[in-house]
Amino acid sequence: MDEKERQKAIEEERKRISETVSKIKHRIAVFSGKGGVGKTTVAVNLAYGFNSKGFTTGILDADITGPNVPKMLGIDDNPTVMNNQMLPFEKDGVKMISMAGLLQKGQPLIWRGPMRSKVISQFLADVIWEDLDLLIADLPPGTGDEILTIAQQMKPDYAVIVTTPQEVSVIDAERAVNMAKQLEISSIGIVENMSGLLCPNCGAKIDLFGKGGGIKLAQEMSVNFLGSIPIDTEARILGDKGKPIFLEKPDCEVTKAFQSIVDKIELHFKEKELV
Ligand SMILES: Nc1ncnc2c1ncn2[C@@H]1O[C@H](COP(=O)(O)OP(=O)(O)OP(=O)(O)O)[C@@H](O)[C@H]1O
Numbered sequence: 001m002d003e004k005e006r007q008k009a010i011e012e013e014r015k016r017i018s019e020t021v022s023k024i025k026h027r028i029a030v031f032s033g034k035g036g037v038g039k040t041t042v043a044v045n046l047a048y049g050f051n052s053k054g055f056t057t058g059i060l061d062a063d064i065t066g067p068n069v070p071k072m073l074g075i076d077d078n079p080t081v082m083n084n085q086m087l088p089f090e091k092d093g094v095k096m097i098s099m100a101g102l103l104q105k106g107q108p109l110i111w112r113g114p115m116r117s118k119v120i121s122q123f124l125a126d127v128i129w130e131d132l133d134l135l136i137a138d139l140p141p142g143t144g145d146e147i148l149t150i151a152q153q154m155k156p157d158y159a160v161i162v163t164t165p166q167e168v169s170v171i172d173a174e175r176a177v178n179m180a181k182q183l184e185i186s187s188i189g190i191v192e193n194m195s196g197l198l199c200p201n202c203g204a205k206i207d208l209f210g211k212g213g214g215i216k217l218a219q220e221m222s223v224n225f226l227g228s229i230p231i232d233t234e235a236r237i238l239g240d241k242g243k244p245i246f247l248e249k250p251d252c253e254v255t256k257a258f259q260s261i262v263d264k265i266e267l268h269f270k271e272k273e274l275v
């Protein structure tokens with residue numbers, strides 16, 4: 001491919017991305033400074049929450065080298081490719097695309113940033129999303145290339161920053177909030193996950209990772225506080241089984257917390273539409 005053809009291909013891809021994005025009413029990016037704080041768990045359960053309210057919802061797994069969304073949805077398959085386009089997976093009415101099905105189990109993907117960004121572009125340009133009300137991007141930890149690409153191409157209108165209550169996570173979440181501000185994502189909210197451990201025997205709450213770090217950060221940085229989600233061993237067990245707790249345990253505290261976060265974000269979208 002010569003330089004002229006390459007430029008043309010880039011231009012055409014850009015066009016397809018903006019066509020896709022313009023058709024999706026709302027776009028949420030879930031990220032955090034720190035790893036392992038529950039971004040994927042939050043992304044998946046928010047998707048189920050919005051889906052249950054009638055939003056046609058998709059998840060874009062933007063964690064290219066450590067994709068976990070299919071595992072949490074119980075999908076172990078390769079995406080279908082048709083005429084250079086990919087069909088998203090569908091589970092319980094939620095659509096999803098991920099690198100996971102394209103990787104060999106256990107094999108590391110050793111790719112630099114531009115290659116990872118290229119895959120994210122393809123997930124926007126070449127996946128048949130059809131009409132979505134909401135697309136949620138699950139990002140890898142940190143403030144690297146993937147979030148830049150998502151910000152520039154998917155144009156999120158809400159950044160959900162996940163932190164645990166503990167200081168080392170809150171410090172990293174502060175970086176993530178500042179990044180969302182610099183990237184001019186118009187709405188930013190903080191979710192405090194792993195906010196107290198619910199004892200499976202007696203139901204008492206143990207503040208394993210401390211208390212209140214998320215709400216304090218939200219106040220200090222003048223962003224929305226969306227809510228706290230406790231640690232519930234069921235959330236982890238069901239997550240590993242590919243069964244989101246939102247669907248499996250509708251009455252538990254974790255699901256109620258997700259429900260309330262979904263309600264807050266929906267209300268925010270409605271209020272913004274009125275402005
Ligand atoms: N509220 C919770 N209660 C119990 N377990 C949880 C909770 N939130 C997350 N987990 C578990 O903690 C682990 C890490 O969660 P998850 O994979 O969602 O984090 P992550 O931020 O996406 O990680 P990474 O940075 O690697 O992408 C998983 O095993 C998940 O099931």
Ligand SMILES: [Mg+2]
Binds near residue numbers: 039040041063139
């Ligand atoms: Mg993750």
